[in-house]
Amino acid sequence: MPHPTLPSSEPPLSAPGIRASVVLLFAVACGLAVGNVYYAQPLLDAMGQAFGMPAASVGGVVSLTQVGYGLGLLLLVPLGDLLNRRRLIVGQTLLSVVALLVVALAPSSTWLLLGMAGCGLLAVVTQVLVAYAANLAAPHERGRVVGMVTSGIVIGILLARTVSGSMADLAGWRSVYLLSAGLTLLMAVLLWRVLPKTEQKPAASHYGQLIRSMFSLFREEKVLRDRALLAMLIFAAGTVLWTPLVLPLSAPPLSLSHTEIGLFGLAGAAGALGAARAGAWADRGWAQWTSGLALALMLASWLPIAFTQSSLWALLVGVITFDLGLQAVHVTSQSLIYSLRPEAQSRLAAGYMVFYSIGSAGGSIASTTVYAWAGWTGVCLLGAAINGLALLYWLWSLAPQKQALCAS
Structure with a gap:
């Protein structure tokens, strides 16, 4: 997995913070863990055929994974403030190996669904890792560290969809989960050897x-x-864009294949660059204004996205702009909340990510409903409206800070 290069003018990741090699390991571990949630998306047809599942129920594979992820955010991530994080992370990673093997060796659809729910539940180790990385980082490098680890998550999501499709063509869909189980086991060993053996005071x-x-x-x-x-x-705006995008791209006059449509997802790699850069800006005290600029970029991106059916280049520009803005806001938000209370970083991560899940689920449902009613134009208007509301809320949230500055 690529490691973003740091400009030489910035201070290196060094003591008393966290070594660059450890940050890279965190990023790879996060990318591998989050990939377990996304492997199934291009494999649903093959899974359905293997177990004789009707099209109406095969979607439950993805739904149960997301339900498991949501429960993990609420029930598992906060444990990072109560238990030894090294043991918690390695324990969750080993349990992920078990869940992956259940999927890979599933004799029936029931076992498949149970394994997928377990994969989603345990994939939240990514949030424990991000919070732990923020805790280990020195204050002057926290934003950069969070940005680099988040880059691993973005790249992991992108590679998961590509790798799973290729592996399934070569050796069947079960090989995807067998490979992931082996890599996850290796990651558990590396994390056990590398993570600091420090004890924290339970919160x-x-x-x-x-x-x-x-x-x-x-x-x-x-x-x-x-x-x-x-x-x-x-x-919510992100899922409004990505959930129904396959519909106008696969329909006339574009009539793209699934492989061609999937290539547009690679444009999301720009989000990894946005994450790394935004983290560095947050360290310089520019988190709020970086967020404002990123929100404005997301809003502006809907104009070229609206021309999808007449210009694929317009869509490409819009998707790159949108993902840059999305990841920049996400990283600056994490940088700010992880600076609040060092003893509560896992609970802060859990609370923040629960709202991420709510937004993602709501956007997915709303986008498909609006597409059926008003087509792609309606989807773009909905996405722009949500982004506009986010920009207005950001401006409103600054008001108390402005008043405090005036009073001082």
């Missing part, structure tokens, strides 16, 4: 108290509330 006396404290964080931290709502809006 709560028991699990129930830990979960309840998440609601207190939302009540007490305005930055968390603001950034969680922005996450909900920008990822």
Whole structure:
């Protein structure tokens, strides 16, 4: 997986922070873990045929994976503030190996669905890793570290779809999960050897108290509330774009094949560059204005995206612009919330990402409904409206800060 090059004018990732090699390992581990959620998307037809699943129910493979991921955000990620993170991360990674083997060796659709739910549940180790990386990083490098690890997630999602399709053509869909199980086991060994053997002070006396404290964080931290709502809006806009995109591209006059359509997803690699750059800007104190510029870019991207049916070049420009903005907002948000309370970073990550999941689910449902009613133009208007609302909310969220500056 590529490792973004850092400009020589910036301070290196070094003590007392986190070594660059460790950041790279975090990024690779995150990319591999999040890939387990996305391998199935191009394999649904093959899975359905293997188990005689009707088209109406084969979609449950993806749905159960997402449900498992949502439950993991609520129930597993906060454990990073209670348990030893090294053991938690390695334990979740080993359990992911088990879930992947259940999928790969599934004798029936029931076992397949159980394995996929487990893959989604345990894939949230990515958020524990991001929070842990932010905790290990020195304050002056936290944004860059978060941006680089997030780049691994973006690249992992992109490669997962490409690799799974190619592997399935070569050796069948089960080979995808066997390969991932082997790589995940190797990653567990590397993480166990490399992660610091430090103990942290538990943030709560028991699990129930830990979960309840998440609601207190939302009540007490305005930055968390603001950034969680922005996450909900920008990822809703993201699924409004990506969920129905296959429909106008596969229909006349374009009539693209699934392989050709999939190539547009590679344009999302620009998001990895946006993530790394935005993190560095956040370290310089430009997080808020980076967010504003990125939100404006996302809003502007809907104009070329609206010309998809007449110009694929316009779509390409729009997708690159959109993903740059999306990842820039996401990374600056994480940089800001992880700076709030070092002892609560896993719970902050869980609370923030729950809103990401809500936005993604809502955008997916709304986009397909609007497409059926108003076509691609309606989808673009919906996406632009959501991005416009996000930009307005960002401006409104700055008001208290402006008042405080005036008072001082």
